[in-house]
Amino acid sequence: MEKRIYNFAAGPAILPEPVLKEAQEQLWALPGVGMSILEISHRSKVFDKIIAEAKEGLKSLLGINDNYELLFLQGGASLQFSMIPLNLMVKNKKADYIVTGSWSKKAVKEAKRVGTVNIAASTEEGNFKRIPKQEELKLDPQADYVHFTSNNTIFGTEWHKEPEVGNVPLVCDASSDMLHKKIDVNKYALIYAGAQKNMGPSGVTFIILRKDMLERSSDSLHTMLNYKTHIENNSLYNTPNVFGIYIINLVCKWLKGLGGLDGMYKINKEKADILYKCIDESGGFYKGHADKDSRSLMNITFNLATEDLEKKLVSEATAAGFDGLKGHRSVGGLRASIYNAFPKKGVEDLVSFMKNFQKKNG
Amino acid sequence: MEKRIYNFAAGPAILPEPVLKEAQEQLWALPGVGMSILEISHRSKVFDKIIAEAKEGLKSLLGINDNYELLFLQGGASLQFSMIPLNLMVKNKKADYIVTGSWSKKAVKEAKRVGTVNIAASTEEGNFKRIPKQEELKLDPQADYVHFTSNNTIFGTEWHKEPEVGNVPLVCDASSDMLHKKIDVNKYALIYAGAQKNMGPSGVTFIILRKDMLERSSDSLHTMLNYKTHIENNSLYNTPNVFGIYIINLVCKWLKGLGGLDGMYKINKEKADILYKCIDESGGFYKGHADKDSRSLMNITFNLATEDLEKKLVSEATAAGFDGLKGHRSVGGLRASIYNAFPKKGVEDLVSFMKNFQKKNG
Numbered sequence: 001m002e003k004r005i006y007n008f009a010a011g012p013a014i015l016p017e018p019v020l021k022e023a024q025e026q027l028w029a030l031p032g033v034g035m036s037i038l039e040i041s042h043r044s045k046v047f048d049k050i051i052a053e054a055k056e057g058l059k060s061l062l063g064i065n066d067n068y069e070l071l072f073l074q075g076g077a078s079l080q081f082s083m084i085p086l087n088l089m090v091k092n093k094k095a096d097y098i099v100t101g102s103w104s105k106k107a108v109k110e111a112k113r114v115g116t117v118n119i120a121a122s123t124e125e126g127n128f129k130r131i132p133k134q135e136e137l138k139l140d141p142q143a144d145y146v147h148f149t150s151n152n153t154i155f156g157t158e159w160h161k162e163p164e165v166g167n168v169p170l171v172c173d174a175s176s177d178m179l180h181k182k183i184d185v186n187k188y189a190l191i192y193a194g195a196q197k198n199m200g201p202s203g204v205t206f207i208i209l210r211k212d213m214l215e216r217s218s219d220s221l222h223t224m225l226n227y228k229t230h231i232e233n234n235s236l237y238n239t240p241n242v243f244g245i246y247i248i249n250l251v252c253k254w255l256k257g258l259g260g261l262d263g264m265y266k267i268n269k270e271k272a273d274i275l276y277k278c279i280d281e282s283g284g285f286y287k288g289h290a291d292k293d294s295r296s297l298m299n300i301t302f303n304l305a306t307e308d309l310e311k312k313l314v315s316e317a318t319a320a321g322f323d324g325l326k327g328h329r330s331v332g333g334l335r336a337s338i339y340n341a342f343p344k345k346g347v348e349d350l351v352s353f354m355k356n357f358q359k360k361n362g
Numbered sequence: 363m364e365k366r367i368y369n370f371a372a373g374p375a376i377l378p379e380p381v382l383k384e385a386q387e388q389l390w391a392l393p394g395v396g397m398s399i400l401e402i403s404h405r406s407k408v409f410d411k412i413i414a415e416a417k418e419g420l421k422s423l424l425g426i427n428d429n430y431e432l433l434f435l436q437g438g439a440s441l442q443f444s445m446i447p448l449n450l451m452v453k454n455k456k457a458d459y460i461v462t463g464s465w466s467k468k469a470v471k472e473a474k475r476v477g478t479v480n481i482a483a484s485t486e487e488g489n490f491k492r493i494p495k496q497e498e499l500k501l502d503p504q505a506d507y508v509h510f511t512s513n514n515t516i517f518g519t520e521w522h523k524e525p526e527v528g529n530v531p532l533v534c535d536a537s538s539d540m541l542h543k544k545i546d547v548n549k550y551a552l553i554y555a556g557a558q559k560n561m562g563p564s565g566v567t568f569i570i571l572r573k574d575m576l577e578r579s580s581d582s583l584h585t586m587l588n589y590k591t592h593i594e595n596n597s598l599y600n601t602p603n604v605f606g607i608y609i610i611n612l613v614c615k616w617l618k619g620l621g622g623l624d625g626m627y628k629i630n631k632e633k634a635d636i637l638y639k640c641i642d643e644s645g646g647f648y649k650g651h652a653d654k655d656s657r658s659l660m661n662i663t664f665n666l667a668t669e670d671l672e673k674k675l676v677s678e679a680t681a682a683g684f685d686g687l688k689g690h691r692s693v694g695g696l697r698a699s700i701y702n703a704f705p706k707k708g709v710e711d712l713v714s715f716m717k718n719f720q721k722k723n724g
Contacts, residue, residue, distance in 0.1 A: 203566075
């Protein structure tokens, strides 16, 4: 069996090994079906069962009640940047956006094509190193919705508590921390996430939509851009990413085996703590980018004293089997993405490596 | 190894066994990479090579020159039904649509949201059993483009020669016969296809776009709906369906091994001939839906004298390991989809089965 390395990529990212093993075993033919998951009809009974199981799995993991619909679409979070305002920004034609990084900014860009965008807060000053405080938010009670990004992959920041928005519907891009812990879905009108971090392979967008939002979708929308189309057809208006949904189902089963999202969160907390401790106890050799109270459990961003030293660390780490550590150009330095499936042992090994590197270069 | 059955599904459909085997072998970790194809970054060198190979493979199979750009998008042909008029119906705000089945009709529905649609011809009378003749087409020389559907999965008809449209750009939905034979791409301004018939798994849309068409795409379009976005970013504006593109690359290699599209066409012709011969020589026991000069090489549709007899045939065939033969409700009867990857032996076995069934029930 081919040796696997430690994959710290920001996404598409590491998947649980038991999921990969099961998918590999079944790729030639699903047991008792005689066809590969890559070949079965999306209208077959076999797939009916898979998509129903995936939905049930997600409902049960996240504690989602019947006020919500679940969708598996295509086009990534980027297409949602448009679909959300097209479907929801229809009453007062304005919405509040909280800007905490590059992805929030991209969401704003598309929303402006549809109506008026109020920037309720932005932490761009200081290069997005923090999440705004509740009292900083300039919210408009007449807004059609409030949009925020729960985890900022590039900057390594994360909301640890949802913004309080009163009765205005709350919309969240959870692409990079979906399923990392249990959240109270009832606080949200819409949550969306590209699957390729914690959920499965790239090419599926998972959406949780509160049913009352559907009243807003106009029949004049293009069919594929209308949430109603996809709700009425159980995500099967046209052919979905069958394989992606199959993998998401396997990931849900794996999460259940770990004790659900509370079990997962405990592990994620442990992993992040190990790495942040190493940074904090390095006497300034490693400097975290994010403010301590805004730190992400998924993406840990840090810098060293010089770019040369950062390059040296990345290069030596890569040679030692730690892949994907180079930080995004907006922050520089290093970024360790340690999503759900990333093993604790890999974090411990990275920390040993970092301590050793500091000894030799500190 | 799990036994595989004969899969006559209309799509997602059968894939070449050597492709499935290679994908299965590599699913745990790509050779020399140490990560699964499901886990690698779409911005990695490994994926750069895969997407470049897939594009080169398709260019070489179809003989595509540098006047064209190739894209791998998401959202299926259904999203293209909107993207095409949004991007291309901009000069005179009108386009010609040739209607040969349900999918053409869906394309018309979205185009009407953007501008004026002229139905250049429709063969709905007679339940889409034929492709219109050139002299039937009422083409508008001022149309922004002419749209047609090269193969009609549901009705089992196929254009054997492109419509002649003069200088008006020709746009083709080739979802269900892409790569089944060599075509002269130079006759087209845009060709699009959901991958899930002849190219790969569901969740990728392949698009061939003539470069001069890009002038038409307005900057006011939503970013994800603008062809320019995807061309400028080599299909990597946001995370694409990495696994789907990887499989398409393997399928291209498989096709090359068969002698390219001319080799593939020869096999497709043989397979379809065997099945149509059985229908034609059945003395009316099996009745083909499509007119002889409009017959598809991909989807072979036929009826029996009564619905009961059709049900009996489908049920006995399923029990004997021939899956997915039930026809679409619009035509009833049976449909054998015998895409590129469907083996000749499977067609021969089906014909034996059909002859036997006729003997017992004729």
